[in-house]
Amino acid sequence: MSLLIHPDQITPFDRGNGVVTIPYVGRWNADDNRITTGQTIFAPGTGLPVHSHNVEESVLILEGEAIAEIDGERFDLVAGEATWVQAGIPHRFFNRGAGPLRIYWVYGGRDVTRTITATGETFEHLSESDRGGMSTGSPSTTAGVR
Template sequence: MSAAPVPPSMVLRPEEIERFDRGNGVVTVPFVGKWNCAENRVTTGMTVFSPGTGIPLHSHNVEETVLVFEGEATAVIGDDEFDLVAGQATWVPAGVPHCFRNRGEGQMTIYWVYGGRDVTRTVTATGETFEHLSDKDRGAGPARPSDSAGKA
């Protein structure tokens, strides 16, 4: 027995996916297709990190699950720092400062799922809060010692 065909509105085509270049070798690819509507209570996508890059310490207003799709990551979640490799996942509670860095020599890709639709990001260093994937939600760079310490 074969599976029913996927309705066209459920298909994500590469030319329909917007990419957010966060700078310095980090690109976010949100999977927000026609299926991802108000009734769908998750926001999902991938972020690709070049070697030596990371996203600054930040928190969200909703919980987040992160799967390392490829490569090697260092995760800082609250006061804990640990390493993850492809196939390993972690969970970040809402409001907890965290960041991920590529600790390997090759590309690192994480798959993320937020437990909500109206996601905000608060940058730990500045306290600024803005809508996830908005024009202000940019910026990444080389991993900094303050990120690895898990403190602002």
């Protein structure tokens, strides 16, 4: 088993409306691994719906400008900045810039789930059910800005 991840070995998937995820959780994600990692690219004006995970998540902004809504608070982030979300906390990311937003995410666990706040539906992270239709409109205007 190779511990290297090559771009031609990864199959990106379209979440809909300009959001694409590149999961780096391929063959190397063995039972003893304690993280799940990957990258998501957002076209301008796109984002994910408010959701939570069963494990903690760290997000690093690789490129662009983001709005992170975490537990009702709004944070503006730019390339090089990072944030961390505790397990069970509702959150979302949105591209507030004119160019692409690329985030690198790491989950503190292997068996990650995503629960969509609006519907209460829970999916295995990166499963077929979790892949499509994830993009939504602009972030809440009621969230506090930091």
